[in-house]
Amino acid sequence: MSITMSMAESRPAPKELPRRRGPQVFGIPFNVFRAGVFLLGLFPLARWLVLGFTGGLTADPISFLIKSAGTWTLVVLLVTLAITPLRVITGQAGLVKVRRMAGLFTLFYASLHFMSYVWWDQWFSIPAIADDILKRPFILVGFLAFLALIPLGVTSTKGWVRRLGGMNWQRLHRLIYPIGALALLHLWWIRSGKNDFLDAGVYLGVLIALLGWRVWHAWRRRASIS
């Protein structure tokens, strides 16, 4: 076992729980916490609507929305990847239960990013899209990242965890690491023409930190076992 983040392993041993209260995350009742995370996940969508009604989508709203959906996809993906480290570091076991929601929000914004490209940039022309994918590596890696996200979304239900078995499910869902790398490469190549890597550099730093933590955590656990 290498870099894993299964549900049970790092959960603190059950102590005497205060019976009166239900499960909590950071002292907040879990249902409230989950609703809060859900609303937070809708923030980018709400922001676009507000900007749309207040004339805030710039002179080129299409370009703005395509790029913004891409940016938020990457941000939500990084948030999703941050949940397990946050859970282990803070010991808030309930966090694992919002990980699926975060993952599905990643897929949601990736779908909006992809559809906005298909609609507004390519006007549904399949030959034009195919040509774009074959001709341009940055489109290809973005497309591959999006395709790879789909099976993760489909198999995110409890039923699919059972059907696949925990091990296979986990193996499949490790795809999120290459997906994150491809998504970042997609942005990096977009930025490369202008030699302006400020935002891409920040995302790269966060991705390295999140993956580095997993490597370090797995190594430490292995060391403590042997």
Added chain:
Amino acid sequence: AITPPGKNPSLPSKPNPAYSTKEQVTSYEDVTNYNNFYEFGTGKDDPAAYAGDFRTRPWTVAIEGEVQKPQTLGIEDLLKLAGMEERIYRLRCVEGWSMVIPWIGYPLAELIKRAEPTGKAKYVAFETAVQEDTMPGVRRAVLDWPYVEGLRMDEAMHPLTLLAFGLYGEVLPNQNGAPLRIVVPWKYGFKSVKSLVRIRFTEEEPPTSWVKSAAQEYGFYANVNPNVPHPRWSQATERRIGEDGFFSPKRETMLFNGYADEVASLYAGMDLKTNY
């Protein structure tokens, strides 16, 4: 007719219908709030937000290199050097969007003639001002400052190539390249240097900022050409700002941005795919 928005001092001019498109003019709001002027930041809204402190007086333009009469001209003299014309040009950005802008200025050739270029002058390089205290963008090495672009002599002398001092009946807003700039309507926008301070005539093709930074993506010629894609996107179509929206496909980009009748002969026999 163009209604001046009343944001800047007016700049009288005579319309030149022969060199003006009849297409719908892009709104003043969009023309002055959606700009690429990296000296003020790489965001499209950065120039409008941060160009307010930029100093446009006193202002001089140095003319040097392969000329009989190297000279430095003040903005007051430059404004009086030839009759101001209004020309409504299409502007095509290399990024795939376009506008229609009513510029005010006179042909750059008027200024060039005064300097009397020598027989060795084959190219012209243009340089944008650098004001470190008023241009937050130049603190970052996104490009090699000062911004330099260039043209071949015949391109620079072409009657379409404009030395612009205004738009929409008024003097240029800072974010659009005040107090004077170049406009080359058949080339991608980045060729048209803003806030011009230096013109240098050379025998060799001048090293331009974009060629130094990303030669594979932004070539020296940069003629608008739907048949030569950028490495990361097609140039076959474009989105007209303020017109092409959510429910219409992008419009087709025209060779030389629709100015082929006027300029195609400049490139006779040249392979536009290698000289992009």
